[in-house]
Amino acid sequence: MKKILENPDFDEAEEVLHEYLKREFTIQVNGLCMVNYQGRAKSKLDKGERLVIKKQDSAILVHGPDNYQPKNWQPEVDSYTVKSDEEELVLKAKRTNPDEVVEIRFKEIDLLTVDQLVDKSDLKIRGHEVDIHESIEEDPDIVEECLKVVEREKETPAGFIDVFARDENENYVVIEVKRNPDYNTVLQLQRYVDEIEEEFSGNIRGILVAPKMTDKVLNYLEERGLEFVEVDMEDVIASYEAIDNSQKGLQDFGPDYSTD
């Protein structure tokens, strides 16, 4: 830790902030503050105790005592200004494109720390939608037996079809993959099927592939003669790991941690 100041006065805090705010340090401030935001929208947050974090890429977060989300933030800041008097310390974080500003008025500062975090490792994550795509390409049977993948990301005037395939009777099959399907997913699939019907004529099947489904969306889907196939996300992840592990040196997905 570079600095740890407990209950600093505003002068002291201003000096530290002035020194470290524009450099690559992580600054944490616990204190009583008010926050105003103006830009794409406008917000106001009255006095309360919060944790303010300024990150090394200049992003700033104002976290309240609850919630995953910060109450206010600025993803990346162009310029910081700090000013203080006897009553308060005012921190402004501005950026352009879009033009917006977050203003934090500290009325009390309980703790101010400055640290430099070193973190070169990337987050490896599995279970994205694109993993389902690859999983289908690897093993089309998870959607339907005897399915042959013709093309992935096939372009149509209505957008890109996730997977374009033919079934055992040589029917064309439009496959739309969604992690969280909803009404719009159905409309989107419908559009693709319509496009393909114009291009190829004949019976075109549309299949929505997703790890979960609700009754209403399923009805909506079936009303339109479209189909649903459920995939197990754990299978997708497992298949991905099998691929990873078959390639030496990519065993990044080590032992499982059960939720028990």
Add this chain to the structure above:
Amino acid sequence: MKKILENPDFDEAEEVLHEYLKREFTIQVNGLCMVNYQGRAKSKLDKGERLVIKKQDSAILVHGPDNYQPKNWQPEVDSYTVKSDEEELVLKAKRTNPDEVVEIRFKEIDLLTVDQLVDKSDLKIRGHEVDIHESIEEDPDIVEECLKVVEREKETPAGFIDVFARDENENYVVIEVKRNPDYNTVLQLQRYVDEIEEEFSGNIRGILVAPKMTDKVLNYLEERGLEFVEVDMEDVIASYEAIDNSQKGLQDFGPDYSTD
């Protein structure tokens, strides 16, 4: 601040965590750690220095030195477990529905603080989509002259219509309001217009009201005989403030902070 421990050993840290983790305290831990997540997806994060925050509603965040977003998190946790030996301190945060677990393995702890943040004030925000609704209801001319609002949030089998109105020729007008319109918005509006055509017959107009628009979406819209009206978000916010200020005691949106 309840506690500030610099470079605590794992025993000490475990004791403090054990005492405060399950209670309504904000805990900040700066340290070297690895993180695994398994649940809706699966992720792995190698050793790196990070800031871990446990909030008072039991949410937990793992923030790296950069970015607005945490690298790992758990929105609300059902149970925490802490275990330590000479080598590491392991913190597990589990929840059900969905079943998932975040496991943080600390290899070093630089700073551990425990605080209780008091924050009773709500974030007041203006510039949401619903503010555009109210703005239209207040002054329908911003969409089109001589427009009369019939109903807001009108229910149809296809969902809720934002604003339902009649124009100067007594045509029914379906208005869909979007902050960030896209293809799906057009499909949605189309659905509503189709529904209203069935219910009322006759010429039904569909208008998409948004603060911005792209060429492709606009084309797609106009191909379907639908219309677009641009609104200025600043006008919406201003109109809202005018309403607020006309009502005593609601002047929460004080002076503007320019981005200069």
Add this chain to the structure above:
DNA sequence: ACTTTCAGTTCGTTC
């Protein structure tokens, strides 16, 4: 508790 929809969405990729 579940569904639906919006978000100052953010973030990445692609054109």
Add this chain to the structure above:
DNA sequence: GAACGAAGTGAAAGT
């Protein structure tokens, strides 16, 4: 640099 779509989306409001 704009635009398009996914996210371990999260959060709030309605049912």
